[in-house]
Amino acid sequence: MIKKVISASRRTDLVAFFPGWLAEALDREEARVCGPSGRVYKADLSPGAVHSIVLWSKDFSNLTNNKNGLRDRLGKYDQVYLLFTMTGLGGSFIERGAPDPAAALSQLPALIEIAGLAKRVSVRFDPIVYWTEEGCVDDEEGPAVRTNLDFFDTVAERAGRLGIEDIRMSFTQWYGKALRRARKRGFSYVDPPQNEKLDAARQLVEIAAKRGVRLFSCSQKFLTEVPGIQGSSCIAGRLLEKLHPRREAASSAKDRSQRPECGCTESIDIGSYTQSCPHGCLYCYANPRI
Numbered sequence: 001m002i003k004k005v006i007s008a009s010r011r012t013d014l015v016a017f018f019p020g021w022l023a024e025a026l027d028r029e030e031a032r033v034c035g036p037s038g039r040v041y042k043a044d045l046s047p048g049a050v051h052s053i054v055l056w057s058k059d060f061s062n063l064t065n066n067k068n069g070l071r072d073r074l075g076k077y078d079q080v081y082l083l084f085t086m087t088g089l090g091g092s093f094i095e096r097g098a099p100d101p102a103a104a105l106s107q108l109p110a111l112i113e114i115a116g117l118a119k120r121v122s123v124r125f126d127p128i129v130y131w132t133e134e135g136c137v138d139d140e141e142g143p144a145v146r147t148n149l150d151f152f153d154t155v156a157e158r159a160g161r162l163g164i165e166d167i168r169m170s171f172t173q174w175y176g177k178a179l180r181r182a183r184k185r186g187f188s189y190v191d192p193p194q195n196e197k198l199d200a201a202r203q204l205v206e207i208a209a210k211r212g213v214r215l216f217s218c219s220q221k222f223l224t225e226v227p228g229i230q231g232s233s234c235i236a237g238r239l240l241e242k243l244h245p246r247r248e249a250a251s252s253a254k255d256r257s258q259r260p261e262c263g264c265t266e267s268i269d270i271g272s273y274t275q276s277c278p279h280g281c282l283y284c285y286a287n288p289r290i
Contacts, residue, residue: 002249003051005235006043009271011036011286015057015070018275023068031270043268051250052079052240054267056124058098058279060084064110071114079244082111083168083234085124088151094129094187097279101151105158118163120243124234125155126218127172127283128200130190145190152204156211167208168232170218171197175285187282194222201226219261237265 008014014022025031029046044050053074055063060082063070074080086105090098098104112118132143152169159167174182174191182189192200201217205228208215216232217223224231233239237250244250251266258264273286 002251003049004044005051005237005240005250005265005267006045006053007235007267007269007271008053008055009269010056011269011271011273012275012277013057013059013279014271014275015055015063016059016061017278019062019070020068021275022270023070023073025270026070026073033270034272034274036273043270045270047076047078050077051248052081052244053077054081054083054235054240056083056085058085058090058095059104060107060111061099061103063114064107074114078246078248079240080115080120081235081240081243082115082121083124084108084111084121085126086155087125087127087129088148088154089129094131094283095279095281097277098281101154105154108158108162108164112162112164117243119165121164122166122168122234123155123159123164124218125152125167125169127170129172129283130192132188132190143188145192149200149203153207153211156207156213160211160213165214166216167213168216168218168234169201169204170220170223171200172283173219173285174283178283178285182282185282189283198223198226201229205229219259219263221261231263233263233265235264235267 026045031043031045032040033043034040088101089095090104091100111121115121128149130145130147132145201223205215205226215229217229218232218234221231223229237252240250241247253266255264255266
Protein backbone atom coordinates (compact mmCIF):
# COMPACT_ATOMS: atom_id res chain seq x y z
CA MET A 1 0.00 0.00 0.00
CA ILE A 2 1.37 3.40 -1.00
CA LYS A 3 1.75 5.80 1.90
CA LYS A 4 -0.10 9.11 1.78
CA VAL A 5 1.27 12.58 1.30
CA ILE A 6 -0.17 15.03 3.83
CA SER A 7 -0.70 18.66 2.78
CA ALA A 8 -0.80 21.23 5.59
CA SER A 9 -2.26 23.28 4.03
CA ARG A 10 -3.46 25.04 0.91
CA ARG A 11 -6.64 26.18 2.65
CA THR A 12 -5.09 28.14 5.49
CA ASP A 13 -1.69 28.86 7.03
CA LEU A 14 -1.60 26.22 9.76
CA VAL A 15 2.03 26.81 10.69
CA ALA A 16 1.66 30.58 11.14
CA PHE A 17 -1.71 30.71 12.89
CA PHE A 18 -2.73 27.24 14.07
CA PRO A 19 0.49 25.63 15.32
CA GLY A 20 -1.21 24.30 18.45
CA TRP A 21 -3.92 22.57 16.45
CA LEU A 22 -1.35 21.11 14.07
CA ALA A 23 0.93 19.95 16.88
CA GLU A 24 -1.98 18.26 18.65
CA ALA A 25 -3.06 16.50 15.46
CA LEU A 26 0.48 15.22 14.91
CA ASP A 27 0.62 14.11 18.54
CA ARG A 28 -2.70 12.23 18.23
CA GLU A 29 -1.61 10.97 14.82
CA GLU A 30 -5.03 11.86 13.46
CA ALA A 31 -6.64 15.01 12.10
CA ARG A 32 -10.37 15.69 11.96
CA VAL A 33 -10.95 18.10 9.09
CA CYS A 34 -14.00 20.05 7.94
CA GLY A 35 -13.67 19.82 4.17
CA PRO A 36 -14.89 22.35 1.59
CA SER A 37 -18.26 20.60 1.35
CA GLY A 38 -18.76 20.83 5.12
CA ARG A 39 -18.24 17.10 5.60
CA VAL A 40 -15.82 16.14 8.36
CA TYR A 41 -13.23 13.52 7.46
CA LYS A 42 -10.37 11.90 9.33
CA ALA A 43 -6.77 11.78 8.17
CA ASP A 44 -4.42 9.11 9.49
CA LEU A 45 -1.22 10.84 10.60
CA SER A 46 0.54 7.80 12.02
CA PRO A 47 4.14 7.69 10.76
CA GLY A 48 3.59 4.28 9.19
CA ALA A 49 0.83 5.72 6.98
CA VAL A 50 2.55 8.97 5.97
CA HIS A 51 5.02 9.24 3.11
CA SER A 52 5.74 12.96 3.49
CA ILE A 53 4.29 15.98 5.20
CA VAL A 54 4.20 19.05 2.99
CA LEU A 55 3.92 22.32 4.89
CA TRP A 56 2.79 25.54 3.18
CA SER A 57 3.34 28.89 4.90
CA LYS A 58 4.21 32.56 4.57
CA ASP A 59 5.75 32.51 8.04
CA PHE A 60 7.57 29.47 9.38
CA SER A 61 8.78 31.15 12.59
CA ASN A 62 6.50 28.96 14.74
CA LEU A 63 8.22 25.93 13.25
CA THR A 64 11.76 27.26 13.59
CA ASN A 65 11.00 28.35 17.19
CA ASN A 66 9.38 24.98 17.98
CA LYS A 67 6.17 26.59 19.19
CA ASN A 68 3.84 24.02 20.77
CA GLY A 69 6.59 21.46 20.14
CA LEU A 70 5.74 21.54 16.42
CA ARG A 71 9.29 20.89 15.23
CA ASP A 72 9.71 18.04 17.72
CA ARG A 73 6.50 16.36 16.61
CA LEU A 74 7.51 16.48 12.96
CA GLY A 75 10.70 14.60 13.81
CA LYS A 76 8.96 11.22 13.81
CA TYR A 77 8.07 11.48 10.12
CA ASP A 78 10.31 10.26 7.31
CA GLN A 79 10.17 13.46 5.30
CA VAL A 80 9.05 17.06 5.65
CA TYR A 81 8.88 19.21 2.51
CA LEU A 82 8.43 22.97 2.87
CA LEU A 83 6.73 25.36 0.47
CA PHE A 84 7.60 28.90 1.56
CA THR A 85 5.57 31.68 -0.04
CA MET A 86 7.30 35.05 -0.12
CA THR A 87 6.34 37.87 -2.44
CA GLY A 88 8.12 40.91 -1.02
CA LEU A 89 4.73 42.33 -0.04
CA GLY A 90 4.66 41.16 3.58
CA GLY A 91 3.67 43.90 6.01
CA SER A 92 2.24 46.07 3.23
CA PHE A 93 -1.45 46.91 2.81
CA ILE A 94 -1.64 44.01 0.33
CA GLU A 95 -0.36 41.37 2.81
CA ARG A 96 -0.88 42.99 6.19
CA GLY A 97 -0.36 39.87 8.29
CA ALA A 98 2.64 38.38 6.49
CA PRO A 99 6.22 38.98 7.72
CA ASP A 100 8.25 41.70 6.05
CA PRO A 101 10.64 40.56 3.30
CA ALA A 102 13.80 40.61 5.42
CA ALA A 103 12.17 38.57 8.18
CA ALA A 104 10.89 36.02 5.68
CA LEU A 105 14.27 35.60 3.97
CA SER A 106 16.01 35.17 7.33
CA GLN A 107 14.03 31.96 7.99
CA LEU A 108 15.47 30.03 5.05
CA PRO A 109 18.66 28.62 6.66
CA ALA A 110 16.73 27.18 9.63
CA LEU A 111 14.17 25.64 7.29
CA ILE A 112 16.87 23.83 5.35
CA GLU A 113 18.20 22.46 8.64
CA ILE A 114 14.73 21.21 9.62
CA ALA A 115 14.06 19.64 6.21
CA GLY A 116 17.51 18.06 6.14
CA LEU A 117 18.14 19.00 2.50
CA ALA A 118 17.89 22.29 0.63
CA LYS A 119 16.08 20.35 -2.10
CA ARG A 120 13.22 19.78 0.37
CA VAL A 121 12.56 23.52 0.47
CA SER A 122 10.88 25.36 -2.40
CA VAL A 123 10.11 29.06 -2.59
CA ARG A 124 6.79 30.23 -4.00
CA PHE A 125 7.07 33.71 -5.51
CA ASP A 126 3.33 33.70 -5.76
CA PRO A 127 1.51 35.75 -6.75
CA ILE A 128 2.98 38.55 -8.84
CA VAL A 129 0.72 41.53 -8.26
CA TYR A 130 0.22 44.77 -10.21
CA TRP A 131 -1.60 47.85 -8.92
CA THR A 132 -1.79 51.62 -9.03
CA GLU A 133 -1.79 54.03 -6.09
CA GLU A 134 -3.34 57.47 -5.75
CA GLY A 135 -0.74 60.13 -6.30
CA CYS A 136 1.65 57.80 -8.09
CA VAL A 137 1.64 59.11 -11.66
CA ASP A 138 3.78 58.66 -14.74
CA ASP A 139 3.65 62.01 -16.56
CA GLU A 140 3.68 60.40 -19.99
CA GLU A 141 1.46 57.36 -19.45
CA GLY A 142 -0.89 58.26 -16.61
CA PRO A 143 -1.08 56.38 -13.29
CA ALA A 144 2.16 54.48 -12.65
CA VAL A 145 1.76 50.74 -12.27
CA ARG A 146 3.50 49.19 -9.30
CA THR A 147 4.46 45.53 -8.89
CA ASN A 148 6.47 43.18 -6.69
CA LEU A 149 8.40 41.80 -9.69
CA ASP A 150 11.61 43.54 -8.62
CA PHE A 151 11.79 41.46 -5.43
CA PHE A 152 12.32 38.29 -7.46
CA ASP A 153 16.04 38.85 -7.87
CA THR A 154 16.48 39.11 -4.10
CA VAL A 155 14.57 35.87 -3.56
CA ALA A 156 16.40 34.03 -6.33
CA GLU A 157 19.82 35.20 -5.16
CA ARG A 158 19.21 34.07 -1.56
CA ALA A 159 17.63 30.76 -2.59
CA GLY A 160 20.39 29.91 -5.04
CA ARG A 161 23.12 30.77 -2.55
CA LEU A 162 21.58 28.40 0.01
CA GLY A 163 21.19 25.52 -2.48
CA ILE A 164 17.42 25.83 -2.93
CA GLU A 165 16.82 24.81 -6.53
CA ASP A 166 13.14 25.50 -7.26
CA ILE A 167 11.08 28.68 -7.34
CA ARG A 168 7.40 28.51 -8.23
CA MET A 169 5.53 31.54 -9.48
CA SER A 170 2.25 32.76 -10.91
CA PHE A 171 0.44 35.98 -11.64
CA THR A 172 -2.56 37.00 -9.55
CA GLN A 173 -5.78 35.30 -10.62
CA TRP A 174 -8.58 37.65 -9.69
CA TYR A 175 -11.41 35.35 -8.69
CA GLY A 176 -14.82 36.85 -7.94
CA LYS A 177 -14.49 37.12 -4.17
CA ALA A 178 -11.05 38.71 -4.49
CA LEU A 179 -12.35 41.23 -7.03
CA ARG A 180 -15.18 42.24 -4.71
CA ARG A 181 -12.78 42.57 -1.79
CA ALA A 182 -10.36 44.72 -3.81
CA ARG A 183 -13.13 47.05 -4.92
CA LYS A 184 -14.56 47.33 -1.41
CA ARG A 185 -11.16 48.31 -0.01
CA GLY A 186 -10.29 50.68 -2.83
CA PHE A 187 -7.42 48.57 -4.10
CA SER A 188 -6.71 49.56 -7.71
CA TYR A 189 -5.48 46.24 -9.02
CA VAL A 190 -4.17 45.89 -12.55
CA ASP A 191 -4.41 42.67 -14.53
CA PRO A 192 -1.96 43.02 -17.44
CA PRO A 193 -2.65 41.33 -20.78
CA GLN A 194 -1.09 37.95 -21.37
CA ASN A 195 1.66 39.25 -23.64
CA GLU A 196 2.92 41.55 -20.86
CA LYS A 197 2.92 38.66 -18.41
CA LEU A 198 4.95 36.59 -20.86
CA ASP A 199 7.46 39.44 -21.25
CA ALA A 200 7.78 39.62 -17.46
CA ALA A 201 8.21 35.85 -17.28
CA ARG A 202 11.11 36.05 -19.74
CA GLN A 203 12.80 38.54 -17.44
CA LEU A 204 12.35 36.16 -14.51
CA VAL A 205 13.88 33.31 -16.52
CA GLU A 206 17.00 35.39 -17.14
CA ILE A 207 17.31 36.17 -13.44
CA ALA A 208 16.70 32.54 -12.43
CA ALA A 209 19.43 31.35 -14.80
CA LYS A 210 21.86 33.89 -13.39
CA ARG A 211 21.08 32.81 -9.82
CA GLY A 212 21.18 29.08 -10.53
CA VAL A 213 17.55 28.25 -9.75
CA ARG A 214 14.80 26.60 -11.78
CA LEU A 215 11.53 28.37 -12.48
CA PHE A 216 8.12 26.70 -12.43
CA SER A 217 4.68 28.17 -13.17
CA CYS A 218 1.86 27.29 -10.79
CA SER A 219 -1.53 26.60 -12.43
CA GLN A 220 -0.83 28.88 -15.40
CA LYS A 221 0.14 26.73 -18.35
CA PHE A 222 0.47 29.65 -20.74
CA LEU A 223 3.70 30.56 -18.95
CA THR A 224 5.30 27.31 -20.08
CA GLU A 225 5.44 28.85 -23.57
CA VAL A 226 8.50 30.68 -22.24
CA PRO A 227 11.67 28.58 -22.57
CA GLY A 228 13.06 27.96 -19.10
CA ILE A 229 9.70 27.70 -17.33
CA GLN A 230 8.26 24.31 -16.49
CA GLY A 231 4.78 23.53 -15.25
CA SER A 232 4.74 23.19 -11.48
CA SER A 233 3.68 20.31 -9.30
CA CYS A 234 4.03 22.01 -5.93
CA ILE A 235 3.29 18.60 -4.45
CA ALA A 236 5.14 16.22 -6.75
CA GLY A 237 4.98 12.52 -5.97
CA ARG A 238 8.00 11.59 -8.06
CA LEU A 239 10.14 14.31 -6.50
CA LEU A 240 9.05 13.25 -3.01
CA GLU A 241 10.01 9.68 -3.89
CA LYS A 242 13.45 10.81 -5.02
CA LEU A 243 14.04 12.84 -1.88
CA HIS A 244 12.64 10.25 0.53
CA PRO A 245 15.38 8.76 2.74
CA ARG A 246 14.42 5.23 1.62
CA ARG A 247 13.10 6.20 -1.82
CA GLU A 248 9.63 4.91 -0.92
CA ALA A 249 6.94 5.21 -3.60
CA ALA A 250 4.37 8.01 -3.56
CA SER A 251 1.34 8.52 -5.78
CA SER A 252 2.08 10.26 -9.08
CA ALA A 253 -1.61 10.55 -10.04
CA LYS A 254 -3.04 14.05 -10.54
CA ASP A 255 -4.90 15.42 -7.55
CA ARG A 256 -8.39 15.74 -9.01
CA SER A 257 -9.59 17.95 -6.18
CA GLN A 258 -7.39 20.80 -7.43
CA ARG A 259 -7.84 23.24 -10.32
CA PRO A 260 -7.60 21.77 -13.84
CA GLU A 261 -4.23 23.42 -14.53
CA CYS A 262 -2.79 22.42 -11.16
CA GLY A 263 -0.06 19.82 -11.62
CA CYS A 264 -0.02 18.57 -8.03
CA THR A 265 -0.18 14.87 -7.34
CA GLU A 266 -2.49 13.26 -4.81
CA SER A 267 -2.37 14.34 -1.19
CA ILE A 268 -4.66 14.66 1.81
CA ASP A 269 -5.11 18.25 2.93
CA ILE A 270 -5.67 18.65 6.66
CA GLY A 271 -6.49 22.37 6.71
CA SER A 272 -9.97 23.85 6.73
CA TYR A 273 -11.48 27.06 5.38
CA THR A 274 -13.14 27.39 8.80
CA GLN A 275 -9.64 28.05 10.20
CA SER A 276 -9.68 31.62 8.96
CA CYS A 277 -6.21 32.88 7.98
CA PRO A 278 -5.32 36.29 9.46
CA HIS A 279 -2.69 37.15 6.85
CA GLY A 280 -5.46 39.16 5.19
CA CYS A 281 -3.96 39.14 1.69
CA LEU A 282 -6.15 41.23 -0.62
CA TYR A 283 -5.86 38.80 -3.54
CA CYS A 284 -6.65 35.66 -1.50
CA TYR A 285 -9.18 33.28 -3.05
CA ALA A 286 -9.29 30.90 -0.08
CA ASN A 287 -10.29 33.00 2.94
CA PRO A 288 -14.08 33.41 3.17
CA ARG A 289 -13.90 35.99 5.99
CA ILE A 290 -11.97 38.83 4.37
